[in-house]
Amino acid sequence: MTEKPSPALQVALAYYHAWTAKDFEQAMTYISADIVCDAPAGRITGIDAYRAFMGPFVQILTDADLIAAFGDDDTALVMYVIETIPVKHAPGAECVTVKDGKITDSRFVFDRAPFEAARNQAT
C-alpha cells in the first residue's frame, strides 16, 4: 500500500472500510449520484441501483481482509478477500474513479461461481 494515500485512494479506502464494517450508510456517502458500476452481472447505473446491488452484499458479509490498495489522483485499485455467509472465501477487486470525493465509476471483479453453487445447493 502507498504510505500516503493519494486523493482517490483515500476515498476508496474510506468506502472500503465503511462497507466492510457494515456501515452501509456511511459507505454510500462516498458514492456519486450518477455512479456507473461495471459488475460481473452487468452495468449498474445510478446510486439507487447501486444501493440495491451493494445492500444485500453487505448484509451477508461476515469478515474482510484488505490484500492491496493503490491509487493516484483520480483512480484507485483495491483487492480484498471477504468472508460471507454463503461463501467463506471470496476475493474481489475494485477499480474506482473518484471526482470531488465521490466514486463516479467503478469496475468490480469477483467470482460468481461459488455464490451460484451455494444458491443452487440451497434450493
Place this chain on the structure above:
Amino acid sequence: MTEKPSPALQVALAYYHAWTAKDFEQAMTYISADIVCDAPAGRITGIDAYRAFMGPFVQILTDADLIAAFGDDDTALVMYVIETIPVKHAPGAECVTVKDGKITDSRFVFDRAPFEAARNQAT
C-alpha cells in the same frame, strides 16, 4: 498508472504484456519456480502447475485491455479486461509479489461464471 513503474510493477507489466501478446514463453520467464498462485479454482503451487493453468488461458485469448496498474517495491496490482474465444468480456485482477525480478506469489481474481456457462452450452 504510476508514471515511473515501481520495481514490482515493472515485472508485473512485463509479464502482463508478454502473456497478452500471447508470448507465453516470455511471460513464463517472470514466474518464480516456486510460485504460489491463489486462483478462483484453488491454489496452484510451482511453475509446472502454473504453466498448466496459464497455457490454455493464453490459447483462448483474443484481446486484452489494461484498466489500471499500480505497485510499490515488492507488490503490484493490475486490472484488465480480456476477450477470449468463449467469453468476450472477461475482467480480471492480479495482485503479485515480486522478488529478484520474478513473481513469487499471485492472487488472481476473475468471474468463472461466464466460462462455466460457455462450457455448459458447448456440451
